[in-house]
Amino acid sequence: MESKASIKEQIRVQTEVISTLKAQKASQEQIDKELSKLLQLKAQLGGEDDDDEDKHSFVLKTPKGTRDFNPKQMAIREKVFDIIVSCFKRHGAETIDTPVFELKETLMGKYGEDSKLIYDLKDQGGELLSLRYDLTVPFARYLAMNKITNIRRYHIAKVYRRDNPAMTRGRFREFYQCDFDVAGHYDPMIPDAECVRIVHEILSKVGVGDFRIKVNDRRLLDGMFAVCGVPEEKFRTVCSSVDKLDKAPWQDVRAEMVNEKGVAPKTADQIGAYVSKRGGKDLAEELLRDPKLAQNEQAQEGLKDMKLLFEYLQLFKVTDKVVFDLSLARGLDYYTGVIYEAVLIQPQGAGEEGVAVGSVAGGGRYDYLVGMFDPKGKKVPCVGVSIGIERLFSIMEQKTENSAEKVRTTETQVLVASAQKDLLEERLKLVAELWDAGIKAEVVYKANPKLLNQLQYCEETGIPLVAILGEQELKDGVVKLRCVASREEVEVSRAQLVAEVNRRAPPQQRC
Amino acid sequence: MESKASIKEQIRVQTEVISTLKAQKASQEQIDKELSKLLQLKAQLGGEDDDDEDKHSFVLKTPKGTRDFNPKQMAIREKVFDIIVSCFKRHGAETIDTPVFELKETLMGKYGEDSKLIYDLKDQGGELLSLRYDLTVPFARYLAMNKITNIRRYHIAKVYRRDNPAMTRGRFREFYQCDFDVAGHYDPMIPDAECVRIVHEILSKVGVGDFRIKVNDRRLLDGMFAVCGVPEEKFRTVCSSVDKLDKAPWQDVRAEMVNEKGVAPKTADQIGAYVSKRGGKDLAEELLRDPKLAQNEQAQEGLKDMKLLFEYLQLFKVTDKVVFDLSLARGLDYYTGVIYEAVLIQPQGAGEEGVAVGSVAGGGRYDYLVGMFDPKGKKVPCVGVSIGIERLFSIMEQKTENSAEKVRTTETQVLVASAQKDLLEERLKLVAELWDAGIKAEVVYKANPKLLNQLQYCEETGIPLVAILGEQELKDGVVKLRCVASREEVEVSRAQLVAEVNRRAPPQQRC
Structure with missing residues (x-):
């Protein structure tokens, strides 16, 4: 161990180093490094040096x-x-x-x-x-x-x-x-539909306002890219451009495709016509009749599954919130079929359409990931x-x-309190009795707390009942049970206390 | 992307590299490194190469x-x-x-x-x-x-x-x-005693057999080291030797103190006499009368608190499992007062003392950590x-x-099944009705599953009820409700189904 004086001297020097660095407008990284040394020195002192709060508290944070x-x-x-x-x-x-x-x-x-x-x-x-x-x-x-x-x-x-x-x-x-x-190997779209139903159930129950669940299919996207003339090796990169459509307008996405990803303008325009489409089962049926998509097997498979998905979603009674959205792409590589994304909708003025305010759920089918x-x-x-x-x-x-x-x-049902001095031991005995009976109970960790402070503690933390002990109650084998909200007090025998607490403040359920 | 043939050739070469390394008894690390390359090559092939299971499955593991x-x-x-x-x-x-x-x-x-x-x-x-x-x-x-x-x-x-x-x-x-x-700042030993009570409650409820909760105090340890003649700068290192007493005999610990840590043999022997002591409140009282420890303020503080702790533990009715054990040290630097450790006890032959089989809980007082x-x-x-x-x-x-x-x-209450073909849609409709009513329900994800397979699924997963749909039931507006265990079947109207399921298979509670 170094002497305190030596550490204090080092702290003084280190503080100067930091001031100099700041004056020189050094990089934050460099300053942070020196600050960290300073902190270590101070930690050695055990916090006795207290004239430098700002710099010290610097590291009192969670990671970025x-x-x-x-x-x-x-x-x-x-x-x-x-x-x-x-x-x-x-x-x-x-x-x-x-x-x-x-x-x-x-x-x-x-x-x-x-x-x-x-x-x-x-x-x-x-x-x-x-x-x-x-x-x-x-x-x-x-x-x-x-x-x-x-x-x-x-x-x-x-x-x-x-x-x-x-x-x-x-x-x-x-x-x-x-x-x-x-x-597992199952018949098509049954578990897929259950996933949509689950998102619908959860978002409805949590109560976060209106939402939409967008659905699409990776095979349809790939098939669509193919019939529009995108070469196969560009499917993924064009897909990741399409994925940006929830944040950027089509003109920007189109520009990225044409200028950065080398997609022919005509091809981009054809993609643009498809990815603007929204609908439900009707859209799947419309696209199944599309002569261009009819030439692509993948697209056909995706569309047939989309149609089936909507049939099941109708039985599950969730189609009110589900949209077949051809611009939904999802970034991750591993998806192979249906893809989902749920977005919350911010209500707008009367008559206007709501605005999506970000994704709250996502997923899809990944049939090859386990095989990898x-x-x-x-x-x-x-x-x-x-x-x-x-x-x-x-x-x-x-x-x-x-x-x-x-x-x-907390879920505490009762505070064990006393109005008189020197009753700590009796309070501890009673609270242990209550714990033994499964009651959620507390005592204030003081030998002689004031009754007012004990009652105030209940008000602050929401404890509904107080079991008050005094010399007289101990003699009589009773407890004064006080309801914090109504201030009503009743005398309850020790034998009846557990039942009475559970009756007046039933244990909270976790779920 | 490289061609498949090229990847297959690389796999062949890489497989040879690994064989050679194994023949040369190369280090496992080196072999693993090459195996990992092999795996990546195979991943590129999408698992089409399947003649090398052992090596491939090697990385299918969780980290060490x-x-x-x-x-x-x-x-x-x-x-x-x-x-x-x-x-x-x-x-x-x-x-x-x-x-x-x-x-x-x-x-x-x-x-x-x-x-x-x-x-x-x-x-x-x-x-x-x-x-x-x-x-x-x-x-x-x-x-x-x-x-x-x-x-x-x-x-x-x-x-x-x-x-x-x-x-x-x-x-x-x-x-x-x-x-x-x-x-928080509280009166001594009240929260400390509650911690011991909590360990006692949990270990009793989990039902893992007999246990002991050892308690000691860092101040007592330091005071004891001081009166035995250990210089202050060696307190922590001697303490970490003492900490080994749960795994090693005193002779080994003594040797480490004397030979590695430079403790005088006489000092070590005095420590040895103290750390062999076990007891309860009586031991605290005995040590309070110890003339050597009487000279050390820290030791006195620790002993007084130990005595008080045992008084509170008596009120909490947990002294049956608590031992004041002077050999308990705990490794961590931050403890400043009472320390705890709970160990499970393996019962031995009749009349013999049980053997501790490892720590299941630990803790203590750390009054300076927040200040750091x-x-x-x-x-x-x-x-x-x-x-x-x-x-x-x-x-x-x-x-x-x-x-x-x-x-x-799982907690599924009922499986929605059918005995006949082409009833998938009706099953999906019914299961959605049950979900709406908060019933935990499943369907088998097949368009036309056999009834036997559906019943078998219930047996395997413990689902207690099956709601069986058929053409006749649909016409009559009823469901056949079957109890899997008794094979008893009753006809229930659709309107009564939810109540009947909840009556026969009440939803499991989480707690």
Whole structure:
């Protein structure tokens, strides 16, 4: 250990170094590096040096694009998770879990251009690892590894993307995904339709306003590109241009296709005519009669499935929110058939159409992904959907803040209190009795707290009941049970206390 | 894209390279590297090359020290979590969440020798990040960052340690911790005693057999080292020797102290006499009368608190499982007062004492950790305990495997089936009706499944009811409701179906 004086001297010098760097307008990185040294020196001092708050508090943060959840936020988050998990269970899904990191090679070659957003772990000897980018690739790895050919599973877990965070809009570098997937050889479009139904159920229950679920098919997109004259090797790159249509106008997307991707103007115009189409089952039927698309087998398959999908969605009573949208493309490489995306709709003035305010769910069919992991390339067809909880959560949080409703962050039924001194031991005994009986109970951690403070604590935290002990109550074998809201007090025998607490403040249900 | 022939040729060459390396007994790392190249080549082929299963499947794994959880394991895991969360809520705790990674500097200087086990993220530009090593340091960072001086919170999340995994014994590199902590200035030992009570409640409820909760105090340890003649700068290193006493005999620990850490033999022997002591409140009283320890203020403070702790534990009725154990040291640097560790006890032959089979919970008081993050070094005293769920989970899993009880992995109440062909649409309509009514229901994803297969599916997955549709039932507006276990069938009107399903197979509760 170095002496305190020596450390203090080093801190003085280091503080000067930083001032100089700032004066020289040095790079933030360089300043941060020196600040970090300063912090370490101060940590050695145990925080005794306190004249430099700003610089010190600098590192008191979570990493870029991440956040903590405080108890209130957690209470809201749990509510949203409960809605989602209940829905997945209603549809007979099991759940699995996988590690937060995978072998780097497991993730390689699955995400196209987005691979650059993968977080790698430092090579500290041993395997090369990366944080998972989604839950779909780990799911496919899990199926191939365990030779599972049939499963309907949900998985709720955090994923990681080194994206440019837009935290106010609910975009983070660490965020939850809630995935529902069905693996197995089945008759066409039945699980696919169930995925749409699930998105419909969840978005309706969470209550985040109006929404639309766009659907399309990768085979139709490819077939359409082919009949418009796009060469096969350009399908993916043209597809990723089309994918930008939710954020950019067609003229910009067209310019990108023609100028950057070398698509012939005539071809681009033909694509433009197709991707402007919206509809339902009627559109699938119209396109099945389209003479150009009739020449392409892939397009025909995609269209037949779209038609069938809408028939099932009618039976599932969800067509009110579903749109067959030929401009939907989805960025990821692994999709092979139907693709989905749910967007929230901001209502506009009367008579005007609502405006999409960002994606809250997405998914599709990926029939070849598991085969990429299987030693024999054995295919396990899959279809699934991923709910983007963060944006839903942000909306719910906003709603709660705007409402008068107070969110409780604990479920405590009763506080064991006393009005007199020297009753700590009796309070501890009683609270233990209540715990034994399964009652959610607290005591204030003070030997002699004031009754007023104990009551105030209940008001602040929403504890509905107070069990008050005094010398007289102890002698009589009773407890004074007070309702915090009404201030009404009743005497209850010790033997009756548990039943009385449960009657007056029933234990909160988790779901 | 390269041609398939060219890739196949590369695969042939690469396969030879690996054979040669194996023949030369090259390092596994080198072989793995070449195998990974081989895999990538095969992935490009889309799995068409299938004569090399062994080598290909090699990378189908989770990273070292991690594992997947299948649906059965998840069902057991959820059960254990529910017990733990219920306990935390019974004690009035709120919950928070923090990111899986922190700024590297947030973790620096908190874990002593264990720092080498921290996983760092690769520097991909931007901040230097590390995966969290525990939940305590992020909690302290959270408190300091948000200037919170009072909270009782639980946090259940995964932590990461680059340790040597012993997976059969429930030691992993990725594992859950379930933490309960109380921050705030309170009267001594009240929250500390509640932490012990919580460990007692959880271990009793999970039902993992006998256990002991060892308690000790860091101040007592330091005071004892001082009166035995250990110089202050060697306290931490001697402490980490003592910490090994749960795995090694005293003679080995003594040798390490004397030979490696330069402790005088006489000093070591005096330490040896102390650390062999076990007891309860009586031991605290005995040591309070110890003339040597009487000279050390720290030791006195620790002993007084130990005595008080046992008084409260008596009121909490948990002293049956608690041992004041002077050999308990705990490795982490941040503890400042009482420390805990819970161990499971393997019963031995009659009359013999049980044997400890590893730690399942640990914790203690850390009064200075939050101050290390506060710009003004403002202290927030904290005490907490962490439940090591993995070992509990392994035991529960073993118990379930040994028992005849079948674990259900879904909660489906009813399967909508049909005995006749061409009723897919009617099945989909009915299942949607049930979902609308909140019933957990499934259909088989086939257009024309055999009734036998549908019934068999129920047997396998434990679905208790089948709602069978046929032409006649549709005409009559009824459904045949079959109980899978008893094979009994009743006709129920469509209007009564929901009520009847809920009556015969009540929805499972989550908790």
